[in-house]
Amino acid sequence: MKNTPNFNKSFTDSRALKSIFLSTITVLCAVGACIPLFSVLVMLIMRGGKRLSFELFYALPPTAFDTGGGFGNAIVGTLFMVGIAALIAVPFGILAAIYLAEFGENGKLAEIARFCAKTMTGIPSILAGVLAYAAVVMVTGTYSAIAGGVALSILMIPTIMLTAEESIKMVPSAMREAAVGMGCTKTQVMWKVMLPVAMPGMITGVMLAVARVSGETAPLLFTALFSDYWIFQGGAGDIMEPTASLAVLIYNFSGMPFENQIELAWAASLVLVTMVFIINIISRMLFQKKK
Template sequence: MSALQAARKTRSAVAMGLCVASAGVGLIALAFILAALFWNGFSGLNLKVFTEMTPPPGSAGGLLNAIVGSLIMTFFGVLIGAPLGMFAGTYMAEYGRNSKLTTVVRFINDILLSAPSIVIGLFVYEITVVQMGHFSAIAGSIALAFLVVPVVVRTTEDMLNLVPGSLREAATALGLPRSLVIRHVAYKAARAGLITGLLLAVARVSGETAPLLFTALNNQFWSTKLDAPMASLPVVIFQFALSPYKEWQQLAWAGALLITLAVLALSITARVLGAQRTSK
């Protein structure tokens, strides 16, 4: 073995050792975080969390209004953002794959993907809260929709680009118009990937706090009115975790555990669907 080969093997071994050590440090830190979360979260988890409202300072209570508020705003955020993202991704993959508009949309979408969520919250605050004169669940849903759109656009474009062109050509040869080819051939072939992208978008917005602080704010009481402030789990966790009250801190741990378990379930489902798509 030459000296050059020995030096290369040494550098490779050092680089591999540093990579393994870095991964180990990350996994150990993650293990400590999850251990603290599960230990404190399960200790504060009980039936009251799902049946009672957020309590006043120094009192025991639950997170029912915050859980329902998060579900409502996430639902409407996905309802608004997912179709827009799917339509944009469909255009980019099926109609304007090499057009200048697609290049511009892709560039803007990449900016939105990497933009801090607090910037989105401030933008929606200016265009909705300031104009309406008050905080509302509508503004919170719009803020979440802005976060859903770029995720769905990217996954929709990528999944449709993976559909073989021969499937489209065969459907076109049978006389189907382009719109039907997309709906009945391309969408069906990419269905698992499209659902995966939607689940990833839900997981992306389910734990967002900053946009909701500027739009939906919070509400200690039960409220399902979309034109009024509404409680949400991330905002309640933020508020309760910073409080000096032990009861609030326990509820914050329980809420953090609920969000973590929800995101974990969505991520596992997305990976299972992705594995099914690749196996086919």
């Protein structure tokens, strides 16, 4: 009797069983992770969609026992504060990124600044609110859209900076060399050759940062607070007044014992998530097209 090795497939030996077992668990994990997403989406469409109407977008939030109402002022407030944040964070992030990617020449300052930016991405969003509270609310003595915008900008800066740096670094170095060889100053190399090529990537980064902060609640809770009124009244906006936002509205209304308010919270969530998803998807398409 020769002792020949057995090459046949077997589904019963312990190695095969273990493999099948582990594969099953992984599949379950992956499917399990998708369930919450679908559940959230289904609930948003069912409960939020039920309430969806034109009134939501122009009416003011209802008082306790009111019926109807909407959150027009919160949509405007969110857009306005995200706008302020972008106004601060986009120039800051991109200029710093240009230094990190190019002018810093991988020196000490660039390295430390990059590390600081990475550390900042990990700062809890509520602490951005605490900072804006100390730096703006306590100084000006009032909750305001400015304070909310500053808080959000703290969250946007590192994201924009790191993605912009990444996209500048992705510009082929051959192109950079060509520009240097033509006799461009460093600034001309950057503006004429590198930035146009890096632009889609940088826009993607900005859009993702915008999408992220539009849903932020914690930094607004005690900087912009909330308001039942429009930020623009009689043509003039008052940016030094408490300002409504979709996210804070969802939070406030979710804890109320009134069915009308809870329905509005779902509808506001649907609007917010739709906004965020649209920005996300557009920015991803932009990025993929470039790649």
